[in-house]
Amino acid sequence: MKQRILLLLLLCLSGSVSQAQDQIQKQDSDSVLWAVAAQELQAGHYEKACSLYLDLSNHTIAIYQDINSRKVEDLRTKFSIDEVQLQRNIQQSRLLRLIWIAGIILLAVFAGCFFYIRKQNRWLAHSREELNRAKALAEESIRNKSLFLSNMSHEIKTPLNALSGFAEVLTMPGIDEATREQCNDIIQLNSELLLKLINDVIDISCLDVANMKFNIKPCDAVVLCRNVVKTLSAIKQTDAEMLFETDLDTLELDTDVERLQQLLINLQVNATKFTKQGSITLKLEKTEDGMARFSVTDTGCGIPLEQQSRIFERFEKLNEKAQGTGLGLSICQLIIKRLNGDIWIDSEYTQGCRFVFVHPLKQEARS
Incomplete structure (x- = not known):
């Protein structure tokens, strides 16, 4: 009975129920043979009993071989299916990997093109500005x-x-x-x-030439200012009084004497053109930050506030009827810039016009 149940289970596992039933029927006939073999053995017919037992044994072995062969075949079929599925999974993995690589390459190309176009746009914008x-x-x-x-x-x-x-x-x-x-x-x-x-x-x-040399040497600014005012007082073409004010006995600074003198003369001569009465005052001070501060103040018609930002431009003239090229103040600005100073109009002074410039006391000789 146990052999019949075991055989049925094996055949069911192998996937063949009809074959299992056939084998059960054969097992019933084998049981009959087993019983006959047992009777022959009891009867003392040993050779016949042995022959029956051999047949039964061979038959059982054949059944188990058939079951094992079917199981092996089933395993081979299943293995083939699994192998096909594995190959399919491998191909899908390769395809997915290729898609990722292609996506990364496309993204890198897109990013490169984006930055290149952006760089070219910046270069074009810079070129357009230039x-x-x-x-x-x-x-x-x-x-x-x-x-x-x-x-x-x-x-x-x-x-x-x-x-x-x-x-x-x-x-x-x-x-x-x-x-x-x-x-x-x-x-x-x-x-x-x-x-x-x-x-x-x-x-x-x-003065526009970059390599023009300035002859820098020590100079007493007080003496220079007195001489300029004295000279212009003698040749002035105005009734305005030429004055010089300072609290200093002496003030030594490193400068190009001729250029500084030219700057002072230009500012005062420019003041005489628009100051027929009153005074033109040159003032010299020393600032706390180690600079010489010059100012030329007149009591003339002054400069309108809206025109003060353009007064240092070349060929700029407030009065087209006045003599001159409109280069005097532009020359003054070039000179003081080359001497490491600065010049401006005092917009708070409203009784005429006041030009102010500062000059460093010490500086390196420059060309």
């Missing part, structure tokens, strides 16, 4: 050139006409000595004016 700056400079240069030619043609024409006209008067016969002296004074005045115009043009061109 181009606009160059264009603005070119337009400014053309405007300055036009202003220069216009101003110079106008400014030079006046003294040249005077020189030509009064020189012709001097050659006329019969003129008296007083007329001759008057013509000579007018010719001398216009000659100086023409020379001043030419000197302004030379100065503005020279």
Whole structure:
């Protein structure tokens, strides 16, 4: 009975119920043979009993071999299915890995293109700014050139006409000595004016050259200021009084004496053009931070507040009828910048005009 149950279980596990039933039927016939073999053994027919037992044993072995072969076949089939599934999983893994790699590469390419385009846009923006700056400079240069030619043609024409006209008067016969002296004074005045115009043009061109050398040496600023005011008082063409104020007995500073003198003269001469009455005062002080502070204050018409920001630009003139090229204040700014100082208009002073500039007491000689 146990053998029948075991055989049934084995055949069911192998997946063949009908075969299990056939084997059970065979097992019933084998039970009959087992019983016959037992009777033959009891009857003393040993050879026949042995033959029956051998047949039964071979038959049982054949059954178990058949079961084992079926199980092995089932295992092989299952293994084949598992292997196919494994290969499919491997292929899916490879495909997924390739998709990830392709995605990373595309992302890297996209990021590279994005940063490259961004860099190119920045470069283009920078180039556009440089181009606009160059264009603005070119337009400014053309405007300055036009202003220069216009101003110079106008400014030079006046003294040249005077020189030509009064020189012709001097050659006329019969003129008296007083007329001759008057013509000579007018010719001398216009000659100086023409020379001043030419000197302004030379100065503005020279000061723009980066390698122009400044002759730096010690100078007593108090003495220099007194001499400038004394000289201008003797040749002034205004009724305004020329004054110099300072609490210092002496103030030594390192500077280019000729350029500093030119700066002081330009500021005071510029003040005489717009100050017919009152005073023009040059003041010298020493600041707490080790600078010399110069100021030129007049009681003239002053400069409107809206025009003060443009007063140091080249060819800028408040009064188009006044003599000059409009380069004087621009030259002053170039000089003081090269001497490591600064210049500005005191916008709080309203009784006329006040120009202020500071100059360091000590500095390295520069070119």
